Amino acid sequence: MAKKSAKRNGNNPPEKVFRIGFITASVFGHEIETDEGPITVRSVNVQKRYKDGDDVKYTSSFNLAELPQAVRVLQMAQGYVERAEAEIILN
Numbered sequence: 001m002a003k004k005s006a007k008r009n010g011n012n013p014p015e016k017v018f019r020i021g022f023i024t025a026s027v028f029g030h031e032i033e034t035d036e037g038p039i040t041v042r043s044v045n046v047q048k049r050y051k052d053g054d055d056v057k058y059t060s061s062f063n064l065a066e067l068p069q070a071v072r073v074l075q076m077a078q079g080y081v082e083r084a085e086a087e088i089i090l091n
Contacts, residue, residue: 015042018076022049023066025073027080042084044077046070 014026024047029040047058048066062070 014045016077016080018073018080020069020073021066023047023062023069023073024049025070025077027077040084042081044074044081046074046077 012028012030015029016027018025018027026045026047028043028045030043031038031040047060048062048070049056049058051057
């Protein structure tokens with residue numbers, strides 16, 4: 001199955017977001033064209049939200065106490081992507 005092209009939109013909102021405290025995992029779907037037709041591939045972005053004065057900022061750096069939350073939101077995102085991929089295979 002050869003990939004022909006990817007359609008990307010700079011303002012592509014996440015398909016699903018998992019949040020525990022200030023840690024989030026966002027799942028993004030990207031449609032690509034293949035020899036068999038279009039399919040959706042997914043990627044996951046994990047980040048932490050924090051305040052710097054009055055500004056809200058985001059980082060992908062976690063301390064030891066935050067790692068269990070990061071692991072859990074990634075597990076939740078993994079389950080979502082696995083279910084979505086299984087639906088594609090079954091259809």
